[in-house]
Amino acid sequence: MLQFPLHGLATGSIYAVLALSFALVYRSTGIFHVSHGAAYAAAAYAAYLARVELTLPWSAAVLSALLAAALVNLTCDWFVYRPLQAQGASSLVLTLASFGSYLVFSNIISVFAGTDPKILRDNMDATVEFADLVLTRTELLGLGLCIVSTTLILGTIRLTKFGLRLSAFAQDEELYSVLGKEPLRPRYQLLLMSSVLAALAGLLVGLDRGMTPQMGLGAVFTAGVSALLGGANLLGVVFVALGIGVLQHFATWAFSAEWQDAITFGLLLAVAALRPRALLPATGPTKGL
Amino acid sequence: MSYVLHLCVLAAIYSLLVQGLNTVLGFSGRLLLAQFAFFGVAAYGAALVLTATNGSFLASLVTAVLLGGGAAWICAAVSARLVDELFVLATLGVHVIAHAVMNNWIDVTGGPYGLGAFPEPAIAGIGVSSRPVFTTIAVTIAIGGGLFLWAVDRLPFRRCLLALREDELAFRMLGKSPARFVSDSLVVCGLVSGAAGAVYTSYVGYLDPTVFTINSALLVVTAVVVGGGGAFAGGLMGTAVLVLLPEILRLLPVDSGKLGAIRDLVFGLMIVAFLRTRPQGILGRYSLE
Numbered sequence: 001m002l003q004f005p006l007h008g009l010a011t012g013s014i015y016a017v018l019a020l021s022f023a024l025v026y027r028s029t030g031i032f033h034v035s036h037g038a039a040y041a042a043a044a045y046a047a048y049l050a051r052v053e054l055t056l057p058w059s060a061a062v063l064s065a066l067l068a069a070a071l072v073n074l075t076c077d078w079f080v081y082r083p084l085q086a087q088g089a090s091s092l093v094l095t096l097a098s099f100g101s102y103l104v105f106s107n108i109i110s111v112f113a114g115t116d117p118k119i120l121r122d123n124m125d126a127t128v129e130f131a132d133l134v135l136t137r138t139e140l141l142g143l144g145l146c147i148v149s150t151t152l153i154l155g156t157i158r159l160t161k162f163g164l165r166l167s168a169f170a171q172d173e174e175l176y177s178v179l180g181k182e183p184l185r186p187r188y189q190l191l192l193m194s195s196v197l198a199a200l201a202g203l204l205v206g207l208d209r210g211m212t213p214q215m216g217l218g219a220v221f222t223a224g225v226s227a228l229l230g231g232a233n234l235l236g237v238v239f240v241a242l243g244i245g246v247l248q249h250f251a252t253w254a255f256s257a258e259w260q261d262a263i264t265f266g267l268l269l270a271v272a273a274l275r276p277r278a279l280l281p282a283t284g285p286t287k288g289l
Numbered sequence: 290m291s292y293v294l295h296l297c298v299l300a301a302i303y304s305l306l307v308q309g310l311n312t313v314l315g316f317s318g319r320l321l322l323a324q325f326a327f328f329g330v331a332a333y334g335a336a337l338v339l340t341a342t343n344g345s346f347l348a349s350l351v352t353a354v355l356l357g358g359g360a361a362w363i364c365a366a367v368s369a370r371l372v373d374e375l376f377v378l379a380t381l382g383v384h385v386i387a388h389a390v391m392n393n394w395i396d397v398t399g400g401p402y403g404l405g406a407f408p409e410p411a412i413a414g415i416g417v418s419s420r421p422v423f424t425t426i427a428v429t430i431a432i433g434g435g436l437f438l439w440a441v442d443r444l445p446f447r448r449c450l451l452a453l454r455e456d457e458l459a460f461r462m463l464g465k466s467p468a469r470f471v472s473d474s475l476v477v478c479g480l481v482s483g484a485a486g487a488v489y490t491s492y493v494g495y496l497d498p499t500v501f502t503i504n505s506a507l508l509v510v511t512a513v514v515v516g517g518g519g520a521f522a523g524g525l526m527g528t529a530v531l532v533l534l535p536e537i538l539r540l541l542p543v544d545s546g547k548l549g550a551i552r553d554l555v556f557g558l559m560i561v562a563f564l565r566t567r568p569q570g571i572l573g574r575y576s577l578e
Contacts (some may be wrong), residue, residue, distance in 0.1 A: 032374040080561055089564070091373045092318055096514060096565045099507055104555025110550035128530035213550075217503065221385075224378055235339055255393075265382030272379045273367045 003133055004253060005246050010139035012245020013146030014204045018219055019226035019241035020153060021197030023234055024190050025073075026227050027282045027289055028170035030091065031081055034098040036198060036223070037216025038105030039072035043202030044211040045113050048120050061120075062203065069199035073191050093285070102217065109213040119210030120203070138207045145200055150238050153193065155224045157234070157289055166190060171288035218261060225268045232281030234289060294424040296532055301424075301431035302485045304528040307512045308438050308521070309481035315518030316392040317474045318454030319372075322506055323364045324390040326387035327479040329501035331357035331486030332402070333391065335494055336404050344408035346417055350430070350487040357483020358476050360387070365472035372457075384503060391498040402499030417492070427488045434481045439521060441477055443540065447524060450474055450565050451519070504553060511556040515563050517573025526572045530559075 018040060046068035051061035078250045080097050089097075127134050135143075156284050157163035169176045169186035177183045204212065205219070220242060230237030251263040271278050306328065331353035340348040368379035370392050391398050398404060409418050417423055441447065449470050453460045457467055462575040490496060505510040516524020543551065563570060 025491060033375070043559070080565075083565055087565075089568075090318075092320060093564055093568065095320055095374060095377055096510070099510065100557045100560030100564070103504075103507060103511075104554050104561070107550040107554035107557065111547050111554065119459070163335050175393075177441065212502070221378070223382060224374070227380065228375065258393050259389055262386045265378075265385045269367050269379060269382045272382075273374070276370060279371075281373060281375055 004249055006133055006135065007139065008249030009242055010135065010142050011208075011249065012242035013142040014201050014208065014221050015219070015226065015245050016146050016196050016238045016241035017142075017149055017204070018201040019223040019230070020150060021194040021201065021238050022220060022223035023227040023230070023237045024194040024197070024289070026167070026224075027234075028190050029081070029173075029187065029288060030282045030287065032072075032091070032095045032098060033076070033081075034095070034217070034224075035072065035076050035101035035105055035218055036194070037218075037220030038102050038109070039069040039195060039216075040198045040202040040205075040219055041106060041211060041213060041216040042072050043199035044066040044120065044206035044215075045109055045118075045213070047203050047206055048113075048118055048211065051120060052118075053173070062199075065199040066202050068190060070195040070204065073195045073198070074188075076105075077187075077191055088207060090199075102220075106213050106216055114214060115123075115213055117210050117212050120206035120212075133150030136208075138204065142204045142208065145204065146238070146242075149197055149200065150235070152196070154234055157286050162189075165179075165271060167289045176251065196272070222261075222264050225264055228279045228281060229268065229271060231278075232288070243278055290414065291420055294420050297434075298427045298488070300528055300532045301427035303486050303509070303512070303531045304431045304525065305434045305481050305485035305488070306509050306525045307484070307531065308435060308518065308524040310477040310509050311518060311520075311524045311527075312438065312441070312474050312481075313451075313471075313478050313515075314513050315449040315455065315520065315523065317471055319471060320377045321380050322377060322477065322503065322510075323361075323368075323383040323387070323502070324482055324509065325355045325501045325506040326364070327360045327482040327496075328486045329391060330360045330387060331483035332496055333398055333404070333486075333499075335490040336407055337397070339407045339410060339490065341494075344411045344416075346410040346412050346426075346487075346491055349410070349491065350484065353487035354480050354483040354488070357486060358480040361475045361479020361482075362472070364479075365475040367385065369468040371470060372456050380561070381503070384506065388498055388503075390499060391501065399497070401498065403495055405495040407490070407494055412487070423492060424492040427492065427578065430484055430488055434484050434523075438477070438481065446470070446473065454519075471483045481521040482576045508553070509555055511560050513570075515559050515570055517570030520570075520573045522571050523572040526570070563573045 022033065022036050025031060025036065043065035046064040050056045050064040059272040075234060080101050084097055085095055118206060126137050127139060128140055157166055166186050166189065173183050224245060226237050226241040230240040248260040248263055251259050306324065308481055310321060310324050335349040335353040338352045342348045364380060364383040368376055369460055371379050392400055405516040409416050411417060417426055447464060453467050453470055460467060508531060512527030515530050516527025538548060
């Protein structure tokens with residue numbers, strides 16, 4: 001009986017890691033960073049290149065995933081977001097530009113790696129049993145990483161002085177720089193934290209379901225929905241993402257797998273139609289970590 | 290010659306889509322991602338009417354226009370009150386749900402297998418599928434759609450949309466409702482996209498959900514940004530880019546399987562480059578800032 005929600009939680013844990021990483025950027029800079037999806041896909045492909053094509057050890061695969069995600073995110077910020085924000089661009093322009101960067105990076109992957117699905121699998125199909133519950137090793141890894149990374153990120157932000165600085169920056173960048181602090185530092189720290197999480201999510205999905213160059217778009221949309229529904233509290237974002245995973249598993253069981261994304265967005269539209277105030281964008285008083 | 294006529298039909302379809310999107314993105318400053326839902330619903334409706342009436346093109350055109358408008362009206366009901374990324378995600382949600390229906394309602398849409406073998410489109414019993422005749426009809430419809438938008442352009446409606454885009458607060462101060470105007474602009478977009486759907490169905494004679502993906506919708510978004518948002522001439526320029534650029538890229542010495550990815554990559558680069566250096570697009574009068 002618990003088997004279904006457990007598989008759902010395992011899927012949800014990948015969403016949750018990506019949603020948390022999306023929310024770190026979105027709630028602090030206000031950028032609806034769609035090309036974060038490309039960073040996530042790039043991480044999965046970099047790991048595939050290292051592990052399967054070049055048969056390097058796992059540590060090299062993880063490292064290359066981290067580098068790929070950070071490279072995509074930093075390039076976006078250097079060449080797209082920062083110059084546009086310096087020009088005083090509106091959120092419409094930033095969102096358009098992030099879709100543009102998504103097209104660029106995801107299609108660079110398509111050109112070099114081809115569009116056929118690939119999978120990063122290393123005897124991860126083996127199952128683990130507790131009582132009468134069965135999980136694959138990948139699912140267990142996903143759940144573990146989700147718990148560890150959520151605890152680490154939230155712990156850092158809530159309990160340390162470093163985290164206090166990040167929240168101050170996220171809440172009000174202008175005030176932060178008026179106080180004589182360099183606002184680029186927390187910006188890059190957040191972007192790098194977010195890249196690490198995106199790389200982990202990319203690795204997990206590469207192990208679990210495999211990868212395609214365009215997989216980032218759907219994933220980042222799920223992350224965006226979680227960030228908007230979860231709102232001002234990062235823990236809320238994680239719970240919404242886990243909930244979406246469970247809901248999708250029930251939808252697959254009740255209808256078919258094809259309706260998964262429709263379920264995520266049906267949830268968003270239902271909230272938008274019935275209680276639009278429950279959606280918390282990263283503008284005005286609901287901004288910040 | 291036949292190739293030139295083919296490009297003319299493509300240009301007719303794209304000009305309806307680009308001009309329709311321009312009404313929402315260029316004039317009211319909201320990034321609509323559901324346009325290919327309107328286009329797709331209308332195309333499937335046109336296909337069903339074509340089959341049911343044994344090839345009446347006019348009946349399929351009228352149905353498609355009404356269905357496109359109706360789909361837009363439904364989309365507006367959930368999204369018109371939202372702003373910025375909330376609007377983006379809500380309209381994306383409408384697209385995802387419409388796409389899931391196209392994929393899963395197999396009795397009506399044929400699901401992934403698609404719909405085909407429509408009777409030959411005819412007007413008053415005279416077949417119109419020969420290429421020169423169909424091109425004339427497609428171009429006439431595109432001009433008709435253009436005239437409709439031009440007429441809408443003359444109304445105070447457009448000034449209201451511009452005012453809304455430039456300063457929403459001042460607009461509300463004048464006693465106008467932003468949601469109503471956004472909703473009307475969506476319906477205008479839906480009607481015109483519906484006409485494009487009818488032309489597409491009769492021209493190609495085959496429909497499947499892969500035509501109506503979010504990536505294709507993003508190409509139309511690029512055309513509006515590059516051509517010039519908020520200007521009639523900008524929409525025409527955007528159409529020219531959308532039709533001609535893939536043809537030019539065909540001359541590149543690369544594997545034809547990669548052309549799609551290279552096209553999307555170039556479109557992504559163009560969005561970013563234009564937003565950074567020329568936010569008003571090639572022929573736009575107002576910059577998206």
